[in-house]
Amino acid sequence: MPIHEKSLIRPENLVTHDDLVIDGVDVSGHWSTFIKGRSVTDYNEAMQDEIAALPGGENIHRCWQCGSCTNACTVNAVNNDFNPRYWIYLIRLGMEEELLRDKDIIWQCVSCNKCTYACPRDVMPEGVMKATAHWLELKGHTPKSPSTIFDEEFTRQIIKTGKIEETRVITRFFRGTGQPLRQNWLEALIVNLVKRFPVFYLMRLGLSVVFRPKTRGWNKARHAINEYVHEVEEANRKALGLGGEGAK
């Protein structure tokens, strides 16, 4: 299906002549707007399969390009460039380079799921957006977002001990995102905590920094979770053609 939206044509491919007469007809200005032809040779023919293999992307093949998702989209209402229908179109065609032009906004999906309810084909566009953002990261097209860095630290602690220790999560998150450990809002929060919370609670917080909290009998669960995570990571790598065991 052709794309008719002028906003989706690269500006460098739009040519207008200020002064042009064809067969005696003055077609100067926007009357003489032409779209330069171009050949696309770098298709990624596996792209739809790669994204369909990630959680959320499974139904992408069902899309019939009705546009209901984009029409209902919360983010599109404030930013026209956020266009789930168009990205699904590019993915299905395998136009990776074209999709990469929008790599910095795809992750802005707020997971409101309006598109999911609007879609007549059960494509689950919200899931496709998540899978696409995940795919961009796995392929190395985008750096890890701060929320991914936070999730990773959070998950690492849960897997290790079955519990999280807030101070450790926040300090490692700051380090991972290159932020200073001393921040005004954090200092204000700590001052407020000290003022409002009972002493025994503060002592418990302090002790948990020194003696890391741990869920009793967690080893078995840790082993099972690690096995599952490993299986999922391997499946993702395979689906994206990123090589076998342990390859990154």
Ligand code: SF4
């Ligand atoms: S879930 Fe994402 S893509 Fe869907 S409507 Fe909400 S912001 Fe738009």
Ligand code: SF4
């Ligand atoms: S609403 Fe569903 S079928 Fe329509 S364009 Fe969006 S994803 Fe495709």
